[in-house]
Amino acid sequence: MAWETSDRRQRLPRNWAEIRARVLKRDGYACQFVWRNERGRMEKCGKPATEVDHINPGDDHSPDNLRAACSACHAFKSSHEGGTAARQAAARVRREVGSRFQRTEQHPGLL
């Protein structure tokens, strides 16, 4: 699959297949993603899950950080993690840090 880069594959633990099977079973093989529906209500996807999602992306493979996911929800989240959302968040942090520095630099002049 395109989103599953070789880098990500290397970071998965040796017993990933076992962990993955356990999470899918725990969650009843149903996708645990929650989305806002057209009426504004939060609704669980519930489609048959074939994949396991890291709730907080990274190297935390504990059951609390894992949930069953259908391929559509998982692909949607993965595409956003590596893409626009992450870039926008990084840009926001840079802007905040930048404005803070600017204020500090101006401060002596204002006194």
Ligand SMILES: [Zn+2]
């Ligand atoms: Zn789903």
